[in-house]
Amino acid sequence: MHIDIDEIAKTFGGTTALLPVSLNIPSGALVALLGPSGSGKTTLLRILGGLEFPTSGRVLFNGQDATGLTVQERRAGFVFQSYALFRHMTVFDNIAYGLRARPRGQRPPKAEIARRVTKLLDLIQLPEIATRYPTQLSGGQRQRVALARALAIEPRMLLLDEPFGALDAKVRKELRQGLRDIHDETGLTTVFVTHDQDEAMELADLVVVMSMGRIEQIGKPQDIRAKPATPFVRDFISA
Amino acid sequence: MSDTTLPTFRTATEEAPLLRAALIGIAVAGLAVLVFAPLAVVFAEALKDGWLAAVESLGNRDARSAIHLTLLITAIAVPANAAFGIAAAWFITKFDFRGKAFLITLIDLPFSVSPVVAGLCIVLLFGANSALGGWLIAHGWPIVFAIPGIVLATIFVTFPFVARELIPVMIEQGRAEEEAALTLGASGWRTFWTVTLPNIRWALLYGTLLCTARAMGEFGAVAVVSGKIRGQTATMPITIEMLYNEYLSVAAFSMAALLTALALVTLCLKTLLELRHADQLAAIRRH
Numbered sequence: 001m002h003i004d005i006d007e008i009a010k011t012f013g014g015t016t017a018l019l020p021v022s023l024n025i026p027s028g029a030l031v032a033l034l035g036p037s038g039s040g041k042t043t044l045l046r047i048l049g050g051l052e053f054p055t056s057g058r059v060l061f062n063g064q065d066a067t068g069l070t071v072q073e074r075r076a077g078f079v080f081q082s083y084a085l086f087r088h089m090t091v092f093d094n095i096a097y098g099l100r101a102r103p104r105g106q107r108p109p110k111a112e113i114a115r116r117v118t119k120l121l122d123l124i125q126l127p128e129i130a131t132r133y134p135t136q137l138s139g140g141q142r143q144r145v146a147l148a149r150a151l152a153i154e155p156r157m158l159l160l161d162e163p164f165g166a167l168d169a170k171v172r173k174e175l176r177q178g179l180r181d182i183h184d185e186t187g188l189t190t191v192f193v194t195h196d197q198d199e200a201m202e203l204a205d206l207v208v209v210m211s212m213g214r215i216e217q218i219g220k221p222q223d224i225r226a227k228p229a230t231p232f233v234r235d236f237i238s239a
Numbered sequence: 240m241s242d243t244t245l246p247t248f249r250t251a252t253e254e255a256p257l258l259r260a261a262l263i264g265i266a267v268a269g270l271a272v273l274v275f276a277p278l279a280v281v282f283a284e285a286l287k288d289g290w291l292a293a294v295e296s297l298g299n300r301d302a303r304s305a306i307h308l309t310l311l312i313t314a315i316a317v318p319a320n321a322a323f324g325i326a327a328a329w330f331i332t333k334f335d336f337r338g339k340a341f342l343i344t345l346i347d348l349p350f351s352v353s354p355v356v357a358g359l360c361i362v363l364l365f366g367a368n369s370a371l372g373g374w375l376i377a378h379g380w381p382i383v384f385a386i387p388g389i390v391l392a393t394i395f396v397t398f399p400f401v402a403r404e405l406i407p408v409m410i411e412q413g414r415a416e417e418e419a420a421l422t423l424g425a426s427g428w429r430t431f432w433t434v435t436l437p438n439i440r441w442a443l444l445y446g447t448l449l450c451t452a453r454a455m456g457e458f459g460a461v462a463v464v465s466g467k468i469r470g471q472t473a474t475m476p477i478t479i480e481m482l483y484n485e486y487l488s489v490a491a492f493s494m495a496a497l498l499t500a501l502a503l504v505t506l507c508l509k510t511l512l513e514l515r516h517a518d519q520l521a522a523i524r525r526h
Binding site for chain 2: 049050051071072074075076077078080081082084085086087088097098101102149150152153
C-alpha cells in the first residue's frame with residue numbers, strides 16, 4: 001500500500017509539533033523517519049497510525065483519503081517504543097489479541113488462531129515462548145513479540161516507534177537484520193522512527209530527515225550521505 | 240559492640256543486630272497495643288456472658304435491622320464508589336486537560352473534611368428547611384433521616400479510597416498498552432475490559448476492600464444524617480454507640496465484634512485471592 005502525506009500539520013495546545021509536511025511513501029518501501037527528539041517524527045508516525053489526528057492536511061492510503069479513519073479502521077501494525085506488551089497475558093495471548101478482538105463474523109476459529117500464532121512465533125524465531133509472560137522475556141525477545149503481535153492482524157502497513165531504542169548494541173544489530181528480513185518476506189510498507197543515523201542509513205530504502213517539525217531531506221541513504229541538502233542534515237549524519 | 244567479635248560482613252542496607260531487634264520490638268509492641276489488644280478486648284467483652292448471650296443480643300429486631308441496614312448501605316456505596324473511582328482515575332490519568340490538579344484535590348476533599356461537617360452539609364442541602372429538601376419530601380423522597388441520606392453520607396466519606404489506589408497505578412502504567420490494543424482493532428470498551436481492568440484489578444480490589452471496611456464502619460457523617468431512629472436508620476456503628484450509652488455492654492460489644500469480624504472477612508478474602516493468583520501477581524510485577 002502506498003501512503004501519501006499531504007501538508008500534514010499538528011499543534012498541541014500552543015506548541016507546534018509538525019509544520020505542514022508532505023511525503024510520498026511507495027508501496028512496499030522501508031522508510032526511516034530520522035531526527036533528534038522533538039523533530040516531530042513520532043508525531044508523524046502516530047498520525048499515520050491514527051493515534052493522533054492532524055490539525056490540518058490529509059493522509060491518503062492507496063490514493064484514498066484516510067485522514068478521518070479511526071485507529072481501528074487503519075489496520076496499521078504498530079510497534080511501540082517500550083513495546084507495550086500486555087503484561088497480564090502470555091506471549092500467545094498477546095499475539096492472538098488482535099485476532100480475538102475482531103468482530104464475531106470475521107474472527108477466525110480457535111484452531112486457526114492457534115495456527116497463526118504458532119506461525120508468527122516461528123517467523124520471529126521464538127517458537128518456545130508461547131506460555132511465558134512479557135516480564136520473563138529479554139528486551140530483544142519482547143521487541144520481536146511486539147512485532148509478531150502487530151503482524152497478527154494482517155496489517156496494511158507496519159509502523160515502528162524507535163524499535164531498537166531500548167536494546168543493547170549487539171542485540172540491536174541482530175534485530176535490524178530481523179526487521180529487514182520480515183519486511184522483505186511480508187512486503188509490507190514499513191515506516192520506522194529512529195534518532196540513530198546508522199540505523200536509518202543501514203536499514204531503510206528511503207530516509208526522511210526531520211528537524212523542528214520540518215522535513216529537511218528525503219532520499220536514498222547514499223544520496224543523503226553524498227549530497228546533504230541542508231547544514232542540519234550534514235551535521236546530523238556526520239555526528 | 241565489643242572488639243572481640245569477629246568482623247562480619249553485611250550488606251549496605253542491613254542494620255546492626257541491636258538496632259534491628261529494637262526496630263522489630265517497637266513495631267511488634269505498637270501492633271500489640273494498638274491493634275491486637277483492642278481486638279482481643281472487643282471479643283472478650285462480647286463473650287463475657289457466654290456465646291449464647293452474645294448471639295441472643297444480635298438476634299432482636301433492632302439489631303437485625305441495624306445489620307441489614309449496614310450491609311445494604313455497603314452494598315450500594317461500594318459499587319458506586321468503585322465505578323466513580325474507576326471513572327475518575329481513568330479520566331485523570333488517560334487524558335490531559337486543564338484543572339487536573341484541582342480535580343485531584345477535589346477527590347481528596349472527603350479525607351480532609353470532618354465526616355460530621357460532611358453530614359451537616361447533606362442536612363443543609365437536603366433537609367426539610369431547604370428548597371430542594373422540601374421539594375423531595377413533598378414528592379415522597381426524603382433524603383435526610385432516611386436511607387438515601389445515609390447512602391450519600393457514606394459515599395461521600397469513602398469516595399477517595401478507590402480513586403486514590405488507582406491513580407498512581409494507572410499513571411505508572413501509562414497509556415501505551417491501551418493504545419496498542421486500539422491499534423490491534425479492539426474497541427474502546429473491549430480495551431477497557433481486556434487491558435485496563437486486568438492491569439488495575441489488584442489496586443481496584445485493595446481500594447474496594449478499604450472502601451468496604453470504611454463504609455461499614457462510618458459513624459460521624461451517618462450519625463448526623465440518619466437521625467438515629469432505632470430499627471429504621473440506625474446502622475451498626477450507631478447502634479453500638481446507643482447500646483454502649485445505655486450500659487448494655489454485652490450487646491454493644493457483640494455488635495462491635497460482628498462489625499470487626501466483617502472487616503476481618505474482607506481482609507481474609509484479599510489474602511486468599513492474592514494466594515490463589517500469586518503466579519499472575521509475580522508475572523505482572525516488574526523485576
